[in-house]
Amino acid sequence: MTEQECTRLAEAQRICDALLEPNAERVDRSGQVPRANLEALAAAGLADGTFGSDAFRRELVEALCGACGTTYFVLIQHLGSCGQVANSTNTSLRERFLAEMITGNHYxxxxxxxxxxxxxxxxxxxxxxxxxxxxxxxxxxxxxxxxxxxxxxxxxxxxxxxxxxxxxxxxxxxxxxxxxxxxxxxxxxxxxxxxxxxxxxxxxxxxxSPEQLAASDTANLCNNVAPMFGVTQGSTRLLRQLAIKKPFPVLSQAADALQTELEQCRERCFTLADGDKSAPEWREQALAARTWAIELGVRAAHTAVAAASGGANSLDHPAQRRMREAMFYTLFQQTSEILQGTVARLARVPTAAPR
The missing domain is CATH 2.40.110.10 (Butyryl-CoA Dehydrogenase, subunit A, domain 2)
Incomplete structure (x- = not known):
């Protein structure tokens, strides 16, 4: 990432730590779009979907999803629209709306x-x-x-x-x-x-065209995993917090194991995302990496639920929110190929072949 991207990412993480995550359960239960969160991110220049490398966007999404899924999911629609308008050959559309879009004044x-x-x-x-x-x-x-x-x-x-x-x-x-x-x-x-x-x-x-959409979905098999990585990070942080309160060494051991697996999965996904997509085995390997990321996020959230004990039954508990968000991201941008691959992995069906 560039120095400017690193600065922006550091500011995003500060907002996540100070505003988004501390209020995530309240936002989740409010039923209302978190305008204050969106305004804070926009003020930091983070409503500009025309800016940033792939590495920056991945890190930003992981940070947002690790803090507050609701804020992420509203913002990501707008960031995608910024890119659509910025890349449109319709100069009139760009001139009329893009400047206000990238400042967060026109969602x-x-x-x-x-x-x-x-x-x-x-x-x-x-x-x-x-x-x-x-x-x-x-x-x-x-x-x-x-x-x-x-x-x-x-x-x-x-x-x-x-x-x-x-x-x-x-x-x-x-x-x-x-x-x-x-x-x-x-x-x-x-x-x-x-x-x-x-x-x-x-x-x-x-x-x-349908063909272009299908090609884009395939090319992005390993680019759209950051939401699950955010859930995994958030669940791991929660496990470490619970480990301080409960006298069970397995909690910190589980957090260490999940963090190690997350680093391995992240490296695998992004190596494939940035690699040669024309390689004969790329699609099969990318699908395996995507379903690994999905399973890891669900497993990490489930681990946090188990560690939280009965408290996780409360709608106000962060472990339950993580679990529900992991379910949500399991279906996020799902194609028939990802559906089959995910089901096969979760059910341990070795012979399933996505079609």
Whole structure:
């Protein structure tokens, strides 16, 4: 990382330690987007999704997820949107919105995870001057703080289109009440229903295709593991705290073992992420590394739950939050390939071959 990236990362860690993690259980139970957390990160220049190397982004995500999953999950949608707008060939879109986006004054969410589903849920129809959108985007995170959403939709020819849409409710754009999730209810994630919503050509972000999305998912098999690494780090810290209070040497031993395994898994994942993706065995090795990271995060959180004893039954206990977040990240950006690989690893099915 560059010196500037190291400085930014140190400031991010300071905010995580001083603000995000101490208030994570309160935020988790509040049911409301943590605006103060987002404002603190934006003030530190960390709402700029156009900035940073892969190494910086991985470290930032791990730090955020190790502190407060809710804050991370709202912010990451916006960081992704910053990158989408920054890389768009639509200069008008960049000039109108990017400067405010990177300062955190104009939050933009995403609504295109559904494009991985076998049947189209949101369709775009070309009309004079733009497109009309019809259908449902089942996951739009952080709705109360959003100024806009980038929706992904299927075109009549089967390709994808990504469009910028202001976040306002009317007869053409309706959102549900916040969805009851297993974790991170405070992200205020909603389902958006679009009916004959006109989007002008000026708000086009980019085009895509199912093949490009699948290729991106494969290329990022080992890039999207930092959330689980954050959960593992947080669970390990909690184990060390419990080891001070309880006279069981196994707690600190478990923390040491998990930390060692985390370092090994991290090195393996990022070596593959930065390696030659055309190598014959790369995809199989990357999938194995991804599922290792998933299993490790769940196992670390489960270990913290066991060590916390009956206290972990409380919704206010950090061990329970870690466990729920580990479940959430198990499904984060899951493809059919990752689903099969994860199930095979967890169930110890040696002959399972993802298709």
């Amino acid at each position: 933009v969410g995403v609504g295109f995870g559904h494009l991985r589903r076998p049947q189209p849920m949101l369709r775009a129809t070309p009309v004079p001057g733009g497109w009309t959108l019809n259908g449902t985007a089942p996951w739009v995170t952080g709705w109360p703080v959003l100024s806009a959403t980038i929706y992904g939709a299927h075109l009549p020819d089967g390709k994808h289109i990504y469009l910028y849409v202001p976040a306002r409710e009317d007869d053409h754009q309706r959102v549900s009440a916040p969805l009851p999730l297993c974790a991170m209810n405070a992200t205020e994630t909603v389902e958006a229903t679009l009916t004959d919503l006109f989007v002008p050509e000026s708000d086009w972000v980019r085009d895509g």
